[in-house]
Amino acid sequence: MKNYPYPMLNPPSFRWRSNEAITEPKVHEWIQTINEEETPDWGRYDVGILGVPLSRSSISASYASENPDAFRREWKSFTTYNLDEDEDLSELNVVDLGDVRQHVTDISICHRNIREAMIAMQKNHPELLPVMVGGDHSITAMLVKGYKDVHPHERVGILQLDTHFDLRDLTDNGPSNGTPIRNLIESQVIKGEDVYNIGLHGFYNVYSLKKYADETGVNYVTMKQARKKGIENVINEALSDLSNKVDTIYFTVDMDVLDISFGPGAPASTPGGMYTEELFEAVYLAGKCKKVKAMDIVCLDPQKDMANATVKAGVHVMLSFLTGYKKRRKE
Structure with a gap:
């Protein structure tokens, strides 16, 4: 097959060996890969996982570029059965598409490839739910732009879980x-x-960014406010408000939203952030929302992690989101 599976992608750097006789698979035995010698039957897949290994555009030094492979290695620690929701994800067909090609030094080429990868995904298999594993948060702008290139008449909204505004000049x-x-x-x-x-x-955002957010109408809820109101209520209200305004919700999870005790591998994680159970509930609810048509997980540096705690939390985020997505399909 030429241009696997389209020009700007590389196959996964490694693949787990699958045993078809297993009836209760681990995640690494469940997620499929593409046969490079054949043209994929896109109609058989429900979800596509795309690695975006870029961290050169990070403000602080980061090895977030290593995160897609760290995710793949950690899949062996998880089963497909979610006891909390009594859901087995193995009924979904999920494919690991590999990684977006990155240039050694030129960030603009890296960003162009990311944008073009999303364009190709939307043109070749628009029914496939894209789940992107970053990489730093700069990839989100390129992915949303790529989506918008293919769907110019759609109004796109953003649900962002983050410690920061990400509104720097x-x-x-x-x-x-x-x-x-x-x-x-x-x-x-x-x-x-x-x-x-x-x-x-x-104390992790300057006043000028809050002012810009207010001037441009950005909606935001602090962690303190979310705890008082309840994370479930806050997420459901945001999803409801967005669903009433936009055609598509792009969901982005910056892992530095976690409290530093839960997310030591997120370079900008801080005291006072989300607990893992709050984050897992938030992404589960987002997965259930029919307007959420793409999501990414960004800003996780496995080389700064401790006992793989943050990588495991990140994989749990992905699986919790897919649990919500499976519920959505059933309903």
């Missing part, structure tokens, strides 16, 4: 992991009023 920060939401607003891909950011807290 592009004139001095460029297309970095601190600017993806501002990038999308100023390029008129999305409206500020269609952004809902949940999880901001403490």
Whole structure:
């Protein structure tokens, strides 16, 4: 097969050996890969996992580029059965598409490839739910732009779980992991009023970014407010408000939203963040929402992790989201 499975992608760097006789698979035995010698039958798949190994555009030094492979290695620690929701994900057909090709030094080429990868996904198999594993948060702007390129008439909103606004000025920060939401607003891909950011807290955002958020109509709920109101209520309200306004919700999870005690492998994680159970509930609810048509998990550096705690939390985030998605399909 030429141009696996389209030009800007590389196959997964390694693949787990699958045993077809297993009736209760682990996640690494369940997620499929593409036979490079054949043209894929896209109609058989429900979900596509795409690695986006870019971290050169991170403000702070990061090995988030290593995260897609760290995810793949950690799949062996999980089963497909979610006891909390009594759901078995093995009924979904999930394929690991591999990784977006990255240039050694040129971030603009990396970003172009990411955008083109999303374009190719939407053109070749629009019914496949895209789940992207980053990489730093700069990838979100490129992925949303790629989606919008194929669906120019759709109004796209953002549900963002994050410690930060990610609204830094592009004139001095460029297309970095601190600017993806501002990038999308100023390029008129999305409206500020269609952004809902949940999880901001403490002393990790400057006043000028709050002012910009207020001026552009960005909706945000601090972690303190979310705890008082209940994370389930806050997420459901955001999803409801967005669903009433937009055609598509793009869901982005910055792993630094976790409290540093739960997410030591997120370079910018801080005290006062989300607990893992709050994050898992939030992504489960997002997965259930029919307007959520793509999601990413970003800003996780496996080399800074401790006992793989954050990588495991990240895989749990992906599986919790897919649990919600499976519930959505059943309903």
